[in-house]
Amino acid sequence: MTADHLHTAVSATPWNHAEFEAQLRAKGAGYHIHHPFNVRLNSGQCTPDEVRTWVANRFYYQVCIPRKDAAVMANMPDREHRRLWVQRILDHDGDGDFEGHSAGGIETWTRLGEAVGIDREDLWSLRRVVPAVRFACDAYVNFARQSPWQEGVCSSLTEMFAPQIHKDRLATWPTHYPWIAPEGLAYFRSRIPLASRDVEHGLRVTLDHFTTVAQQQRALDILQFKLDILWSMLDGIEKACAAQAA
Numbered sequence: 001m002t003a004d005h006l007h008t009a010v011s012a013t014p015w016n017h018a019e020f021e022a023q024l025r026a027k028g029a030g031y032h033i034h035h036p037f038n039v040r041l042n043s044g045q046c047t048p049d050e051v052r053t054w055v056a057n058r059f060y061y062q063v064c065i066p067r068k069d070a071a072v073m074a075n076m077p078d079r080e081h082r083r084l085w086v087q088r089i090l091d092h093d094g095d096g097d098f099e100g101h102s103a104g105g106i107e108t109w110t111r112l113g114e115a116v117g118i119d120r121e122d123l124w125s126l127r128r129v130v131p132a133v134r135f136a137c138d139a140y141v142n143f144a145r146q147s148p149w150q151e152g153v154c155s156s157l158t159e160m161f162a163p164q165i166h167k168d169r170l171a172t173w174p175t176h177y178p179w180i181a182p183e184g185l186a187y188f189r190s191r192i193p194l195a196s197r198d199v200e201h202g203l204r205v206t207l208d209h210f211t212t213v214a215q216q217q218r219a220l221d222i223l224q225f226k227l228d229i230l231w232s233m234l235d236g237i238e239k240a241c242a243a244q245a246a
Contacts (some may be wrong), residue, residue: 014216017207023216024157024206027223031161032230033168037238042168044176050241051177052116055109056128057237062109063126064137066092071145072152081149084201091194101190108187115184132236136229143225150209154219155226156202159195166191 015023032038040046041054069088076082094104103111113123122128144152166188173185210219 012213014211014213020207020210020216020219021203023220024203024223025160027220027227028161030224030227030231031158031165032227032234033161033165035231035234035238037234037241038165042165042172042176044172046241047245048117048177048179049244051180052118053128053241053244054237055113055116056118056123057130057133057233057240059109059113059123060126060129060133061137061233062092062106064141065105068141068144068152071141072149072156074145075147075149075152081205085153088198103186105187105191108190112184112187115181130236130240132239133233136232136236140226140229150205151218151222153202153205154210154222156198157206157223158226158230159199159202162195163192166195 014020037054041051046054066089069085069092073082073085073089076085090104092105094102094107096102098104098107110120110123114120118128140155143155147155169188170185173180174182206219210216
């Protein structure tokens with residue numbers, strides 16, 4: 001029995017905020033930074049074709065994120081939360097002239113695609129997206145659409161673990177993949193401060209809403225679901241790369 005389920009089974013006392021946050025952060029042990037494919041990717045062991053396969057498939061995740069965030073926001077009755085949450089949509093969709101900080105994650109990921117050798121039309125066609133990645137991303141959007149907004153917010157807390165994976169790519173890719181133009185890595189650089197900002201709001205909602213033992217276990221299960229989404233995406237990408245190499 002895991003520590004989480006032991007807590008549910010034998011304790012009638014919920015965790016306080018600090019204890020609950022520690023349990024949520026402990027879920028980072030299952031973050032896809034530890035997936036074998038990501039380890040290979042960040043240690044320079046991937047071929048150019050494997051890098052392109054990863055970029056093309058993760059692009060589908062990028063285009064799904066603002067749809068997920070719009071679904072969460074549609075379920076939010078509170079204006080103050082919507083005013084904070086809407087920024088996430090702009091962070092990915094961009095605004096203005098799509099330059100600099102206004103570019104948005106989808107545009108900067110498109111430029112990453114171009115930097116690794118995938119032209120814009122090819123990337124946006126989604127023809128390279130494998131079924132496992134499409135299924136995982138669609139499942140995430142559907143979860144956000146059908147769940148209470150607080151659960152959608154909770155699922156976003158994988159952002160707690162995201163800054164390190166971006167820092168790793170910025171630290172290792174220029175050495176391991178010098179054929180990728182440095183400006184193509186702008187997405188990773190931009191997400192580090194944004195992830196930290198988003199976690200502050202997401203944690204506040206989660207810690208305040210999930211207050212009983214059963215609710216706190218539900219929050220941990222939701223976070224595990226999101227971790228499984230990210231892990232299964234890399235499983236699908238890894239399998240696609242193996243099939244291409246065969």
